[in-house]
Amino acid sequence: MQNSTTSPTPLAADDMREVDAVIRRRLSSDVALVNQIAEYIIGAGGKRMRPLLVIMFARALGFRGREQHELAATVEFIHTATLLHDDVVDESSLRRGRQTANALFGNAASVLVGDFLYSRAFQMMVAVNRMRVLEVLADATNVIAEGEVLQLMNMHDPDIAVSEYLRVIRFKTAKLFEASARLGAVLAEAPREVEEACAAYGRSLGTAFQLIDDLLDYEGNVAELGKNVGDDLREGKPTLPLLIAMERGTPDERELIRHAIEHGEVARLAEIVEIVRHTGAITATREAARREAEQAAAQLAHLPASEHREALLEFCARSVERSS
Numbered sequence: 001m002q003n004s005t006t007s008p009t010p011l012a013a014d015d016m017r018e019v020d021a022v023i024r025r026r027l028s029s030d031v032a033l034v035n036q037i038a039e040y041i042i043g044a045g046g047k048r049m050r051p052l053l054v055i056m057f058a059r060a061l062g063f064r065g066r067e068q069h070e071l072a073a074t075v076e077f078i079h080t081a082t083l084l085h086d087d088v089v090d091e092s093s094l095r096r097g098r099q100t101a102n103a104l105f106g107n108a109a110s111v112l113v114g115d116f117l118y119s120r121a122f123q124m125m126v127a128v129n130r131m132r133v134l135e136v137l138a139d140a141t142n143v144i145a146e147g148e149v150l151q152l153m154n155m156h157d158p159d160i161a162v163s164e165y166l167r168v169i170r171f172k173t174a175k176l177f178e179a180s181a182r183l184g185a186v187l188a189e190a191p192r193e194v195e196e197a198c199a200a201y202g203r204s205l206g207t208a209f210q211l212i213d214d215l216l217d218y219e220g221n222v223a224e225l226g227k228n229v230g231d232d233l234r235e236g237k238p239t240l241p242l243l244i245a246m247e248r249g250t251p252d253e254r255e256l257i258r259h260a261i262e263h264g265e266v267a268r269l270a271e272i273v274e275i276v277r278h279t280g281a282i283t284a285t286r287e288a289a290r291r292e293a294e295q296a297a298a299q300l301a302h303l304p305a306s307e308h309r310e311a312l313l314e315f316c317a318r319s320v321e322r323s324s
Contacts, residue, residue: 068187
């Protein structure tokens with residue numbers, strides 16, 4: 001498995017190689033299909049942002065120890081389990097430019113291997129033998145599950161409030177970013193106010209990250225994104241670019257988007273993309289992400305000056321400017 005971390009700094013390179021080694025070791029199962037599917041989805045790589053946050057905050061706060069590698073791998077397993085379950089719920093067929101596990105192996109196998117990864121993650125966090133670690137990750141997995149249900153409830157609803165859309169993001173995506181950053185502080189036994197600042201950084205960065213993901217569905221192409229452009233609309237997800245476009249568009253444009261959300265209709269996707277663009281919804285969504293990234297950056301004042309803190313600051317800018 002190659003290290004696919006898109007880190008803007010070589011500071012974490014050795015640590016992330018250790019994390020990848022832990023991932024490979026901990027994936028091992030006596031059940032062949034578990035190995036096959038878990039290796040397939042983990043091996044697809046990704047940005048590894050969540051494990052990277054564990055490492056970077058632990059290092060920034062002076063922690064040195066193997067536990068950071070174990071917990072970084074743990075949060076990646078939790079994230080991967082949510083992806084397996086997400087793709088089944090969303091009936092997705094493409095992720096990171098490859099077939100999803102459910103498209104390749106079937107829904108039942110994907111759900112069950114997702115369960116395996118969740119349970120393996122809990123075995124790993126118990127082995128670290130810190131009650132605070134258990135508290136943080138048990139809370140995070142519970143909130144993520146609530147976020148999944150909230151999103152399901154909001155599907156095909158064009159009248160969802162922006163505040164409710166943001167609540168789903170905070171629960172479903174930002175919570176694991178928050179937990180990852182917090183774990184670095186927990187390992188370093190940082191003061192509670194520092195731990196809370198780390199968590200706030202992760203929460204805001206995760207929100208910015210998801211806002212850009214939602215924006216790219218109307219700005220990018222399949223080759224860049226590694227997923228089917230228009231998937232969010234096909235799944236009836238009322239994301240911020242659509243909500244802003246409906247608010248700013250003409251009555252006819254608003255009705256077109258409403259109908260598409262309600263019915264998961266992508267036949268007129270090109271028209272909808274054009275509406276999203278000419279109403280300024282893409283720019284407005286990126287600005288919302290930028291505000292979140294600025295809030296994240298402000299929390300770094302609680303950390304001592306270091307190369308790791310500077311790298312975390314750079315993450316904020318990169319999260320907003322990325323195109324994939």
